[in-house]
Amino acid sequence: MPYDVVIVGGGPAGLSAALALGRARKRVLLCDAGPRRNAAAEHLHNFVTRDGTPPREFREIGHRQLAEYSSVEVRDVRVEAITGTRGAFQVKLKTNTVEARRVLLCTGMIDEMLGLDGFRELWGHSIFQCPYCHGWEVRDRKWGYLARGVESLHFPLQLRGWTRDVVVFTGAAFDVPEPMRARFGEMGIRLETRPVARLVAHENRLESIELSDGTTIPCEVLFAHPPQRQVDLVRALGVGLDEEGYVRVDPMTRETSVPGIYAGGDLQTRMQGAIIAAASSVQAAAMLNHELTVELATAEVAGGRE
Numbered sequence: 477m478p479y480d481v482v483i484v485g486g487g488p489a490g491l492s493a494a495l496a497l498g499r500a501r502k503r504v505l506l507c508d509a510g511p512r513r514n515a516a517a518e519h520l521h522n523f524v525t526r527d528g529t530p531p532r533e534f535r536e537i538g539h540r541q542l543a544e545y546s547s548v549e550v551r552d553v554r555v556e557a558i559t560g561t562r563g564a565f566q567v568k569l570k571t572n573t574v575e576a577r578r579v580l581l582c583t584g585m586i587d588e589m590l591g592l593d594g595f596r597e598l599w600g601h602s603i604f605q606c607p608y609c610h611g612w613e614v615r616d617r618k619w620g621y622l623a624r625g626v627e628s629l630h631f632p633l634q635l636r637g638w639t640r641d642v643v644v645f646t647g648a649a650f651d652v653p654e655p656m657r658a659r660f661g662e663m664g665i666r667l668e669t670r671p672v673a674r675l676v677a678h679e680n681r682l683e684s685i686e687l688s689d690g691t692t693i694p695c696e697v698l699f700a701h702p703p704q705r706q707v708d709l710v711r712a713l714g715v716g717l718d719e720e721g722y723v724r725v726d727p728m729t730r731e732t733s734v735p736g737i738y739a740g741g742d743l744q745t746r747m748q749g750a751i752i753a754a755a756s757s758v759q760a761a762a763m764l765n766h767e768l769t770v771e772l773a774t775a776e777v778a779g780g781r782e
């Protein structure tokens with residue numbers, strides 16, 4: 477008997493979709509191989525009712541709530557490959573192969589750590605990607621933004637809402653257009669264009685940024701957007717990606733370019749956050765449920781007529 481849906485990935489997106497499908501009485505297998513994107517973070521914020529919850533606890537609560545729904549199975553297992561077509565997928569797990577009518581990808585994105593000395597260790601502790609997630613706790617402190625291109629220069633404007641002390645570091649990687657320099661000046665945002673040599677930290681807390689000429693700029697919190705990539709499974713599936721590398725989905729159904737394979741969560745948008753990931757995957761779950769219910773009920777009635 478095939479699963480109605482195999483969900484790949486058990487972060488906020490996968491857990492939320494499993495809940496919606498379980499409540500809709502669909503037979504679901506949720507496979508998760510960890511680690512999640514926010515594994516380095518101490519607390520999850522900006523998710524109403526869960527503000528300040530450690531990521532591990534968020535997952536445990538999710539598993540406890542899913543245990544109430546007998547048609548949902550949760551396994552700590554990696555999905556290695558997916559073959560077959562809509563209605564009859566073979567999902568190869570590390571341990572065995574299962575059949576599924578549909579697949580929902582909730583595999584998140586991989587953040588590629590920058591080569592800058594100390595970046596990996598400070599990620600999630602003093603280096604963050606989102607001020608809504610971690611800005612409040614460090615408001616009014618000395619903040620920096622590591623800009624990677626001209627297109628990223630609008631991002632630090634909003635940081636001024638959390639602190640008056642914002643420095644934008646370009647690392648001499650690109651030229652800053654004059655209108656943007658003027659805007660930074662008007663808002664009291666400082667611009668530092670010299671190359672960055674290293675991050676200076678004490679006990680996993682950032683203290684300053686050292687430039688290539690030896691100057692140190694005090695900085696306690698750094699925002700950055702390292703490059704992201706899809707996990708190997710998604711790349712191997714050959715689903716269509718947009719120009720930034722996110723999975724293209726139909727805005728309503730959340731189906732990818734491969735019929736029968738859907739996607740929800742970080743992997744299909746640069747607008748990333750736990751509650752946003754949960755919302756998009758619940759939308760996918762609702763669309764999947766609608767489609768499967770029509771299909772299964774029609775087959776049931778036709779079977780009864782024979």
Ligand SMILES: Cc1cc2nc3c(=O)[nH]c(=O)nc-3n(C[C@H](O)[C@H](O)[C@H](O)COP(=O)(O)OP(=O)(O)OC[C@H]3O[C@@H](n4cnc5c(N)ncnc54)[C@H](O)[C@@H]3O)c2cc1C
Nearest residue numbers: 485487488489509510513514521555584609741742749750
């Ligand atoms: C440091 C940091 C801190 C953050 N803090 C916050 C915050 O405070 N608030 C907030 O709203 N957002 C925060 N975010 C963003 C948030 O973590 C993501 O938006 C959210 O986790 C996305 O959920 P997701 O389910 O799409 O992906 P993920 O949470 O990344 O989950 C994807 C899961 O899929 C699994 N997986 C991948 N491939 C396979 C496979 N082949 N087989 C089985 N499993 C697989 C992964 O191991 C992972 O467990 C933070 C992000 C970072 C990097």
